[in-house]
Amino acid sequence: MTNSITKLFNIKYPIIQAGMIWNSGWRLASASSNSGILGLIGAGSMYPNVLREHIQKCKKATDKPFGVNVPLLYPNIEEIMDIIVEEDVKIVFTSAGNPKTWTKWLQDKGITVVHVVSSVKFALKAQDAGVDAVVAEGFEAGGHNGRDETTTLTLIPMVREQIEIPLIAAGGIATGKAMLACMILGADGVQVGSRFVASEESSAHQAFKEVVVDAKEGATQLTLKELAPVRLIKNKFYNEIQELYKTAPTPEQLKELLGRARAKRGMFEGDLDDGELEIGQIAGLIHDIKPVAEIVGTMLSEYNDAIKDINSKNFSF
Known part of the structure; x- marks a missing residue:
């Protein structure tokens, strides 16, 4: 499976494991990357020295690409960004702030930058800021969310209509069928959070x-x-x-x-x-706690089965 997202991150499958606070430590990120998707460390719940430790441990646990999710309202943002550069992290997902503040600074240091948005308005602002891709996150998502309550089903095609850069869908995605639906709506990849909370490698209690x-x-x-x-x-x-x-x-x-x-x-x-x-x-569709590799494998099988199912029905009018 090769497309703009797999090429952008040099990964096998266009799936991103979300960088969630208190859930996305180095174990989850490295297991995700080792499964052929992009793992993210969630910096939002880490002091700078803790983030550095997680990056270093992640590098020892995987030789695949991984990134760091950074809320831009982080109080120690300058120190966090310096650590990311010093530790040679090549992918940064930013959220909760103005992407113009850090995008060019990061890109000048050879870092790929993705920004998380919840509306067409902010997707356009992120594109204008020069980000390499955007994550459009629907109202269904966990954690901090958009104020407009736009669902993923409507947000993805509206954002796709307005932007030219790669688009990653997020919010309410935990199955291969949901992944295929988002791709049909115009996404180039998906970001999955809640399903990975209920993984063996998640740092959640x-x-x-x-x-x-x-x-x-x-x-x-x-x-x-x-x-x-x-x-x-x-x-x-x-x-x-x-x-x-x-x-x-x-x-x-x-x-x-x-x-x-x-x-x-x-x-x-x-x-x-x-x-x-x-x-x-x-969460209503998450029924078990599994290893990351099994979660990814199941999603990919469901994705391929959904394509076969659609083809077998021969929908045409």
Whole structure:
């Protein structure tokens, strides 16, 4: 399978393992890259020295390409970028900020830059900033999300219509059938997050992985739009947010309830009651915890079977 995405990253299959906070350490990234897709280390939950350690361990665990996902609002962003250059990382996915700030700086150092967006407007801004590709992430995605609530099914063709650079679809993708659907809609590749949370190599707490596997339709909800929209599993902390909303809270009151390190408590430390449990709507289709290689293999088999199924039906009008 060769296309613009496999060529851009020098990978075998056009699948990217999302760089998720508290889930995407060096074990997940290296296992993903070793499976023929692009693995990403999630820098958003790492201090600079921790990121350097994960990059170094990832380089020892794989000789395949891998990258780092960097939220541009990161407080130590200059130090993070310097570490990426010093450690000779060749692929950076940026998010949560203006791509113009760092794209050219990174590219001048031989780094491929991809920016994550949630709308056509920001996809065009990313293209104007000179990024090598964009990830268009639909409303179904876990974690922090777009404010417009545009679903992947509608976002991908709208972005494809407006941009010329390679397009990666994200949000609600955990199967080969979903991958094929996104490719038909105009994507050149897909980024998968939630499915890899429930992998053996994910750095998420085992208790969180099991909650993801047990999740059913309607188990998640987008909330905290006044701060930064985030999709959460409905637990005790989520219910406390909803109770506070009944009082028409100010952003400051929401921040006070949120506090600090909620995501770490939930996803990394396994506090299923008071932690922030970020996952996508597709959790309802995730039924087991598997090794990354098996997850990738299943997706590819489903993708090929879906193509055969379509061809066998001989749809023509």
